[in-house]
Amino acid sequence: MSRFVDLDEEARAALNKIVKTRSIRRRQFIVQPGFTCTHQSHVVQGALRVYFISPEGTDHTIQFAIEDWWISDFYSYVHQVPASLYVEALENSTIQQIGFEDTENLCRDFPVFERFFRMVAQKAFAFSQRRVLSNLEKTAEERYLEFSELYPSIVQRVPQYMLASYLGMTPEFLSKIRKNLATNS
């Protein structure tokens, strides 16, 4: 947080009062469809993903999160309506959570947090726009290469079929891409 804003003692104390640290196990869900997403979560240690299961039964990964990232069903959280996404731990993880109401109150009392969450949301949006763009203009192989370059640590930590579902291709096709890249180099 100190990368974006400076916190005085009072603000820091108020923050500590509402942050809850939780340990979650591999395969455990912190958000599920039908339940409103009441918290945003900050990853201290571990890895999680947000995904969606389409009516046909195929699953689509919206986002991964590792150390120092934020994660939630953001639509559900922002609008305070029931979620349509799953948020699941891929490893045993430690996260810090802040509730929706607590966040709003904190922002009202300490504008510095308003600023912080504005920064987070703005960067997240700019990032998401980039992803839309890269999905529009790039081939499957290019998307894989781009992602490997940007997030090598994620590529190593998550199963290949989840990566495929994030990149918008089938696991079989990702496998073929990787084989191709391995032989041609």
Next chain:
Amino acid sequence: MSRFVDLDEEARAALNKIVKTRSIRRRQFIVQPGFTCTHQSHVVQGALRVYFISPEGTDHTIQFAIEDWWISDFYSYVHQVPASLYVEALENSTIQQIGFEDTENLCRDFPVFERFFRMVAQKAFAFSQRRVLSNLEKTAEERYLEFSELYPSIVQRVPQYMLASYLGMTPEFLSKIRKNLATNS
């Protein structure tokens, strides 16, 4: 703005002091690659789009904006680095602009604006996530139908080839989809 926050007299005056209203002509650019995007723009009247031209020369529409939407190269704006996108007026339009520095100052002086722009960014992010999802799980025809349902007014106002480039398909293919839908109903 009053949908999200209440402004007192002083805040309103400060806002009015830095907002610049501009008229722009059809085909005029308000952002171009290479130049840093110094303002965010709020559409009072008219229609604009953000797009990107790939190395191969095909163009990809990132966003449309009509009355009451915000538009900019958000990545360039947030990080204050040179833009890689075009923002172009599709009709003669009237927009209100706020500069980056002015916005930051305004937010510092009046937390209510910090709050407002946090809301805008959060909603924009949630929206963008939805789009990523729908690009992942839906076919070209489904994406077209979804968009027509959500934004019928945009479908009517923008040329079909721009819509195609927003939806991630070729103009020819969109034409065939429309023909298909017309005959089967």
Next chain:
DNA sequence: CGCGACGTTGATTTGCCTCAACGATTGTGG
């Protein structure tokens, strides 16, 4: 050990693209 989850490989299919040609409309200069 045995089962299920995961990755790989190959054969076949398909959704969408490319390219090319052709009307319809728009707008622009003479």
Next chain:
DNA sequence: CCACAATCGTTGAGGCAAATCAACGTCGCG
């Protein structure tokens, strides 16, 4: 006000990237 060009949408033939389906090897875990 018309001629002509440019822009935009449509249609069809053919091609390719990626999906689907199916079979098989491997590994980790209960």
